[in-house]
Amino acid sequence: MDRGFIHIRGLSKKYGAYTALQGIDLDIAEGEVVCVIGPSGSGKSTLIRCINLLEEFEPGSTLVVDGTPVARGAALQKVRAEVGMVFQSFNLFPHLTVLRNVMLAPMRVRGLPPGQAERRARDLLARVGIAEQAEKYPGQLSGGQQQRVAIARALAMEPRVMLFDEPTSALDPEMVGEVLDVMRALAGSGVTMVVVTHEMGFARQVADRVIFMDGGRIVEIGTPAQIFDTPREARTRNFLGAVLNH
Amino acid sequence: MDLLDTFFNVPVLVRTYPMLLWGLWVTIKIGVVSIVLGLVAGLALALVRLYAPAVLRALARVYINVMRSIPLLVLLIVIYYALPFLGIRLSPFMSSVAALSLVSAAYTAEIFRAGIEAIPKGQFEASGALGLSPRHTMVDVILPQAIRIVIPPLTNNCINVLKDTALASVVAMPDLLKQATQAQAVAANPSPLIGAAIIYIALLWPMVSMVSRLERRFGRASR
Numbered sequence: 001m002d003r004g005f006i007h008i009r010g011l012s013k014k015y016g017a018y019t020a021l022q023g024i025d026l027d028i029a030e031g032e033v034v035c036v037i038g039p040s041g042s043g044k045s046t047l048i049r050c051i052n053l054l055e056e057f058e059p060g061s062t063l064v065v066d067g068t069p070v071a072r073g074a075a076l077q078k079v080r081a082e083v084g085m086v087f088q089s090f091n092l093f094p095h096l097t098v099l100r101n102v103m104l105a106p107m108r109v110r111g112l113p114p115g116q117a118e119r120r121a122r123d124l125l126a127r128v129g130i131a132e133q134a135e136k137y138p139g140q141l142s143g144g145q146q147q148r149v150a151i152a153r154a155l156a157m158e159p160r161v162m163l164f165d166e167p168t169s170a171l172d173p174e175m176v177g178e179v180l181d182v183m184r185a186l187a188g189s190g191v192t193m194v195v196v197t198h199e200m201g202f203a204r205q206v207a208d209r210v211i212f213m214d215g216g217r218i219v220e221i222g223t224p225a226q227i228f229d230t231p232r233e234a235r236t237r238n239f240l241g242a243v244l245n246h
Numbered sequence: 247m248d249l250l251d252t253f254f255n256v257p258v259l260v261r262t263y264p265m266l267l268w269g270l271w272v273t274i275k276i277g278v279v280s281i282v283l284g285l286v287a288g289l290a291l292a293l294v295r296l297y298a299p300a301v302l303r304a305l306a307r308v309y310i311n312v313m314r315s316i317p318l319l320v321l322l323i324v325i326y327y328a329l330p331f332l333g334i335r336l337s338p339f340m341s342s343v344a345a346l347s348l349v350s351a352a353y354t355a356e357i358f359r360a361g362i363e364a365i366p367k368g369q370f371e372a373s374g375a376l377g378l379s380p381r382h383t384m385v386d387v388i389l390p391q392a393i394r395i396v397i398p399p400l401t402n403n404c405i406n407v408l409k410d411t412a413l414a415s416v417v418a419m420p421d422l423l424k425q426a427t428q429a430q431a432v433a434a435n436p437s438p439l440i441g442a443a444i445i446y447i448a449l450l451w452p453m454v455s456m457v458s459r460l461e462r463r464f465g466r467a468s469r
């Protein structure tokens with residue numbers, strides 16, 4: 001693969017003197033599901049937050065999504081409209097009902113009329129299994145339900161790429177499954193997914209490729225079988241040994 | 247009885263209350279116009295203070311600090327008595343409104359800034375990630391949440407503006423206080439002043455108790 005749907009070359013990110021990402025090279029094909037694993041502080045969140053420019057990266061880095069360079073300016077809104085994101089802490093809009101949460105961006109960004117936006121929102125809420133909660137406020141839902149609303153909200157923009165930053169890490173264990181089920185269904189739908197996760201079972205089962213990061217670099221990329229069964233790097237083995245023996 | 251005749255002389259009050267009511271109307275006019283102008287300018291100023299290029303941000307900060315440092319009476323007198331030397335001659339009404347809203351805008355800006363800054367970063371990030379423009383992020387996501395936070399301090403500021411309208415009497419504005427002092431001179435009896443004081447209290451008491459109620463409610467909600 002020479003130039004992916006998401007094309008990253010020499011991506012670096014500094015926080016002051018601290019280097020969070022050092023020269024990341026990565027290509028992701030359209031429709032691919034990539035899981036990013038690695039120890040805390042290895043730069044996983046920073047990497048996917050660069051893709052929609054929630055983090056500004058160093059000049060000289062190359063980051064292109066579907067032919068559009070990711071940079072401040074007019075093109076940014078276009079990239080962000082095409083790239084959905086799901087956060088660890090949901091970040092739903094607490095003053096809006098579930099339905100309004102999902103309707104807002106299609107109306108404001110895509111200019112959808114309210115009726116059409118509502119139909120789309122109700123379809124998506126049904127798809128993530130919470131059609132009956134449409135009129136409630138986020139604060140009245142469980143964590144798992146909130147995260148499913150957040151997924152529906154991102155999907156309402158019909159993104160080509162979905163970024164997930166530890167979407168199940170803030171959930172009670174009994175709610176992790178319902179969110180992973182939604183993500184699993186999504187993975188079969190053709191949308192490109194980049195998922196930062198500690199759910200090794202999910203990564204092994206759903207990912208096309210797994211990326212192991214450490215110290216702001218990509219240490220190893222491969223199929224789930226390669227990474228989990230025959231890791232080449234000692235650091236990958238150590239990390240997997242530590243998390244899988246838990 | 248002597249005391250009552252002096253300070254709460256009913257015949258005097260009956261004779262002068264039309265003057266007082268006229269003064270109240272002027273006071274409310276000055277207050278409401280200043281509050282509305284201060285709100286609009288204050289919100290704009292808060293957004294400049296937070297998001298404009300560095301130079302404008304710095305200018306906004308200077309403006310806010312100057313307006314919060316200068317005594318309102320001094321500002322009013324500068325506007326009314328000093329500006330004419332530059333050829334800028336404002337009516338007593340315009341001078342009062344200008345002074346009150348210039349200062350109110352500074353306080354309002356700080357209130358809005360605190361309200362906006364109290365909204366979690368995740369709300370901005372979620373809006374940005376959805377492709378919402380900065381304007382839609384503010385109008386649809388941030389401000390509706392910030393409003394709940396800023397209502398008690400904004401109401402407090404309204405109370406202060408309404409109280410400070412009394413300063414307009416020094417530039418010969420026939421506001422409630424000025425009318426009361428004039429009525430006092432005409433009647434040779436201080437009862438109109440007491441009447442004015444009672445009117446001020448009656449006007450502001452409901453707002454004061456509303457602030458306490460709101461603060462109690464929001465205080466409880468945030469715990």
Ligand SMILES: Nc1ncnc2c1ncn2[C@@H]1O[C@H](COP(=O)(O)OP(=O)(O)OP(=O)(O)O)[C@@H](O)[C@H]1O
Pocket residue numbers: 015018020038039040041042043044045046047
């Ligand atoms: N806003 C920031 N300011 C300074 N340093 C930061 C900031 N955000 C992240 N970092 C640092 O950058 C490094 C990478 O952070 P990042 O959040 O990408 O790690 P991560 O792999 O997602 O970790 P975790 O699994 O804990 O979420 C960390 O060392 C972190 O302390």
Ligand SMILES: [Mg+2]
Pocket residue numbers: 044045046165166
């Ligand atoms: Mg992280």
